[in-house]
Amino acid sequence: MTDVVAIDGDVQDLLFRAARTANTFTDEPVSDEQVRAVYELVKWAPTAMNIQPLRVVLVRSPRRANVSWNHMSEGNKAKTSTAPLVAVLAGDSGFHEHIPHVYPPRAAARENLAEVPEVRARMATFNGALQVGYFIVGVRAAGLAAGPMGGFDAEAVAKEFFPGGGHQVLAVVNIGKPGPDAWRPRNPRLDYDQVVTTV
Amino acid sequence: MTDVVAIDGDVQDLLFRAARTANTFTDEPVSDEQVRAVYELVKWAPTAMNIQPLRVVLVRSPRRANVSWNHMSEGNKAKTSTAPLVAVLAGDSGFHEHIPHVYPPRAAARENLAEVPEVRARMATFNGALQVGYFIVGVRAAGLAAGPMGGFDAEAVAKEFFPGGGHQVLAVVNIGKPGPDAWRPRNPRLDYDQVVTTV
Numbered sequence: 001m002t003d004v005v006a007i008d009g010d011v012q013d014l015l016f017r018a019a020r021t022a023n024t025f026t027d028e029p030v031s032d033e034q035v036r037a038v039y040e041l042v043k044w045a046p047t048a049m050n051i052q053p054l055r056v057v058l059v060r061s062p063r064r065a066n067v068s069w070n071h072m073s074e075g076n077k078a079k080t081s082t083a084p085l086v087a088v089l090a091g092d093s094g095f096h097e098h099i100p101h102v103y104p105p106r107a108a109a110r111e112n113l114a115e116v117p118e119v120r121a122r123m124a125t126f127n128g129a130l131q132v133g134y135f136i137v138g139v140r141a142a143g144l145a146a147g148p149m150g151g152f153d154a155e156a157v158a159k160e161f162f163p164g165g166g167h168q169v170l171a172v173v174n175i176g177k178p179g180p181d182a183w184r185p186r187n188p189r190l191d192y193d194q195v196v197t198t199v
Numbered sequence: 200m201t202d203v204v205a206i207d208g209d210v211q212d213l214l215f216r217a218a219r220t221a222n223t224f225t226d227e228p229v230s231d232e233q234v235r236a237v238y239e240l241v242k243w244a245p246t247a248m249n250i251q252p253l254r255v256v257l258v259r260s261p262r263r264a265n266v267s268w269n270h271m272s273e274g275n276k277a278k279t280s281t282a283p284l285v286a287v288l289a290g291d292s293g294f295h296e297h298i299p300h301v302y303p304p305r306a307a308a309r310e311n312l313a314e315v316p317e318v319r320a321r322m323a324t325f326n327g328a329l330q331v332g333y334f335i336v337g338v339r340a341a342g343l344a345a346g347p348m349g350g351f352d353a354e355a356v357a358k359e360f361f362p363g364g365g366h367q368v369l370a371v372v373n374i375g376k377p378g379p380d381a382w383r384p385r386n387p388r389l390d391y392d393q394v395v396t397t398v
Contacts (some may be wrong), residue, residue, distance in 0.1 A: 004236040006342030007210050014205060015245045015340075016333075036391055043388040044215045047333065048349040053222030058397040102387055126328050126369070133332025136245065138215075150247040150332045157257070161398070166324040179332040186299055187249045192235055198257040199360070 020186065022145035022180035023079050024029075030085040034142050035175075042138035047095065047131060050103045053095040053124040054131035057161045057184050059086040072172065073151035073158070083174035088157065090167040091128025093120045125168050132171050139175055145182065147174035161189065208258065214339050221344035222278050223378035228260075233341050234374075241337035246330060249302045250295040252323040253330035256360040258285040271361070271371065272350030282373035284344065287356065288334065289366040290327025292319045310372040326369050331370050339372055346373035346379065 005012060013019075035058060047053070059067060061084060069080045080086055096114060100107040113120050132148070140145040149172045157169045202372050204211060212218075234257060239290045246252070258266060260283060268279045279285055295312040298305065331347070338345040356368045 004230075004233050005240060005340050006213060007206075007340045011206050011210055012240055012340070015380050016240050016337075019243065021245055032397070033205055035395065039391050039395060042209055043205060043394075044218065045332070046220055046347055050388075052389050052394070054394060056395045058395060060397065063216070063398050098389065098393075102389065124258040126324065127326050129328035130335075132214075133244070134330040134336065136329075137333065137336055140213075141204050141206045141211070148245055187303070189249075190251050190301065192238050193252060194297075195242075195251070196234065196238060196255045196257060198231075198259065198376065199262050 014143070015137055019140045020145070020183050022147045022174065022176070022178040022182040023184060025083045025145070025147075025174065025176035026179045028084065030144060032108065032177050034109045034144065035085070035087075038135065038138040038142050041141060043130070043132040045131070045134040047127040048123065049099070049106060049109065051095045051099065051127055052102060052131070053091045053093075053141070054135070054186075055090050055092045055162070055167060056135075057088040057090075060084075061090065067160075071156040072149070075170075076149045076151050078170065079147060081150070081175055082168040084176040085174075087135075087173045087175060088161045089128070089132050089171045089173060090158065090162055090169045091124035093124045093166045093168070095124055096120060096158060109150045121168065125170065128154045128168070128170050136173065139165060139173070144175055145178040149173070214336055214343070218339045218356045219344070219382045221373065221375070221381045222383060223381045224278070224282045224344070224375035225378045226372065227283065227376045228262050229343060229374050233343065234284070237303065237334065237337040237341050240340060240343075241330070244333040246326040246331070247322065248298070248305060248308065250294045250298065250326055251301060251324060251330070252290045252292075252327045253334070254289050254361070254366060256287040256289075257332075258287065258360075259283075265392045266359075267275040270352040270355040271294040271348070275348045275350050278346060278373055279348070281369075283375040284373075286372045286374060287360045287368060287370060288327070288370045289357065289361055289368045292316065292323045292365045292367070294323055295319060305368075321369065324369065327367070327369050329392035335372065338372070343374055344377040348372070
């Protein structure tokens with residue numbers, strides 16, 4: 001199986017097979033340079049009309065002293081308070097302002113989309129989710145462990161980190177080097193035949 | 200920048216930097232073994248509660264003679280009719296049936312989610328979108344070009360390929376080796392500082 005894939009087995013392990021959601025982290029900091037490298041890599045992955053609605057707020061340890069993380073669900077509070085870096089990932093419904101720059105073939109979509117906030121919200125959430133997927137792979141490509149979480153009060157987290165409004169928080173991702181007992185037992189994946197059909 | 204990332208520059212190129220949405224394809228077929236290898240790799244990437252709602256229908260050339268692709272938007276028809284393989288990607292709102300198997304810590308969620316179809320639809324779309332992102336990266340990891348498309352009549356495509364209902368079609372992806380003039384000009388990406396903020 002492995003040799004059908006064009007990338008080496010150890011890269012396959014790093015990005016997918018051996019990559020796991022980390023639940024504890026060491027104190028080793030994650031540098032700005034590392035996060036920038038992740039972004040400069042994954043920014044190239046595709047979104048519809050190249051809209052790129054993902055926005056990221058990075059929360060570093062000094063500031064974390066002032067963040068209660070009370071809006072995270074119970075099981076996510078402790079690990080989020082101790083990760084060296086927490087990334088709050090959101091979809092920005094104001095993405096249309098950038099369209100003339102990022103998608104010149106349809107520059108007029110900026111005006112058309114300005115009229116339909118619900119359509120924009122849906123596009124921001126869907127394409128933002130694609131980019132969350134790319135971002136998680138990118139964190140792993142940087143040799144870091146990612147702990148993506150969906151258990152939080154999305155409105156409260158949006159209010160704290162995107163006070164200007166218009167953002168849907170999609171995921172909160174703890175990032176760092178895995179600490180002791182970082183992994184829970186791995187849960188099973190669906191079989192190929194449960195997922196893929198050929199017609 | 201490049202050497203902060205733990206994977207080689209040529210792998211970074213293959214998966215992200217040099218990877219492009221292909222608009223034409225050669226006749227070279229994509230084998231079942233290749234698609235299986237992609238799935239067996241990307242199935243490990245994370246979803247909330249490990250729900251894995253992505254479902255894939257593969258449409259191969261012989262059958263394509265009987266698929267009109269009239270439900271694709273105008274600019275997507277020709278390339279979809281000539282790709283050696285087309286993958287129709289959907290989120291399955293019936294994912295909760297698998298929860299006792301894929302997420303034993305919360306087996307009871309199967310019953311709770313059975314009551315709330317709107318919540319399931321939202322979870323299937325969001326987590327399905329994450330998996331669409333992983334799938335695109337996986338196709339590229341197999342050395343194949345992917346042409347993901349969002350321009351189609353989602354209800355009509357769902358009716359044709361998921362006639363049982365309960366599926367939201369998220370993307371249609373052409374897959375193969377790039378043909379002549381496969382690439383359009385690359386559109387710009389947002390700068391790091393437009394996307395990432397540190398608090």
